[in-house]
Amino acid sequence: MYAHPAVSSAAFLIADPTRAAMLMALADGRAQPAGELAYAAGVTAQTASSHLAKLLAGGLLSVETQGRHRYYRLAGSHVALVLENLASIASVLPGGTVRRTxxxxxxxxxxxxxxxxxxxxxxxxxxxxxxxxxxxxxxxxxxxxxxxxxxxxxxxxxxxxxxxxxxxxxxxxxxxxxxxxxxxxxxxxxxxxxxxxxxxxxxxxxxxxxxxxxxxxxxxxxxxxxxxxxxxxxxxxxx
Structure with missing residues (x-):
């Protein structure tokens, strides 16, 4: 057994396009309800709920309940930093050209x-x-x-x-x-x-x-x- 953080678990959660879209929608630090995140990711409410549960379990999100509503936000600025760094890698095309436009x-x-x-x-x-x-x-x-x-x-x-x-x-x-x-x-x-x-x-x-x-x-x-x-x-x- 390797005594290292489970990097692959967090990477797996972020790698899914639907979950990545939800995370990026929360990258400004504000909380949003599941319906808004479902819309941002282009999925149904049921599908969004499943993905949000996985992100919560993986420690990438936190949730706050207010009355009948649940509001999701990134677990912290460290998650936003990871997203920004991954986006900076993705902004470079295979040939090394930065996508400027x-x-x-x-x-x-x-x-x-x-x-x-x-x-x-x-x-x-x-x-x-x-x-x-x-x-x-x-x-x-x-x-x-x-x-x-x-x-x-x-x-x-x-x-x-x-x-x-x-x-x-x-x-x-x-x-x-x-x-x-x-x-x-x-x-x-x-x-x-x-x-x-x-x-x-x-x-x-x-x-x-x-x-x-x-x-x-x-x-x-x-x-x-x-x-x-x-x-x-x-x-x-x-x-």
Whole structure:
């Protein structure tokens, strides 16, 4: 008997297309009922129930009961990280070519800006993270983390975010997350979550109700341009 984690069990659960679709539908960190997940996966309610039971048993999902309804969510950010990493592998074709051009409007919206378990991802997330590095507000370290500099602490404070009050997890305060559409890193971890929450609170970003896509408001574009030099053209052209 090998004394190793049962990697194959988790891999088997994720490998099924129906279960993978359900997991990706939950990758923004919000809970959803079984009916919504069935619709996202294109299966019947009975089929969805069977798959959800397996995901619960496998530790990939958690469930919360409210009255007569049951709401499912990912078991934690570690599951979202696995999904993002797998998606980044899948975005490379057999010949090694990165799939840069989305095939639908929804895909374009997700590539432009999306929520990755409550932190900002997509082209916008990468552009904002790069701007933070260019201004030396955060510095990438060798252990896949970001370190917040003294100037960064002051800048985040001016944005209404007290970095010292953000509690790190065992994986750190600010983590580098490889973006599956951009193949570059965006800001994740507790600081990434707190930062996106603050941008939404300021009215710069707007999360969509039934999608992982994130919209930038006119106020948001003005603020991102003034504070970080990030504008829509920069994100779209990848400059």
């Amino acid at each position: 989305p095939r639908s409007r929804e895909a374009r919206e997700l590539q432009f800006a999306r929520c990755c378990y409550d932190h900002l991802a997509g082209g916008l997330g990468v552009a904002v993270t790069q701007a933070l590095q260019d201004r030396a507000f955060i510095v990438a370290t060798a252990d896949k983390q970001f370190e917040v500099t003294h100037d960064g602490m002051a800048w985040f404070s001016a944005m209404g975010l007290d970095v010292a009050a953000v509690k790190p997890t065992r994986r750190g305060l600010a983590r580098q997350c490889l973006d599956w559409t951009e193949r570059r890193h965006h800001l994740a971890g507790p600081l990434g979550v707190a930062f996106m929450t603050q941008l939404c609170a300021k009215g710069w970003l707007r999360r969509l109700k039934n999608s992982r896509a994130v919209q930038v408001t006119p106020k948001g574009w003005a603020g991102l341009k003034e504070e970080l030099g990030v504008d829509k053209r920069t994100v779209q052209t990848g400059v």
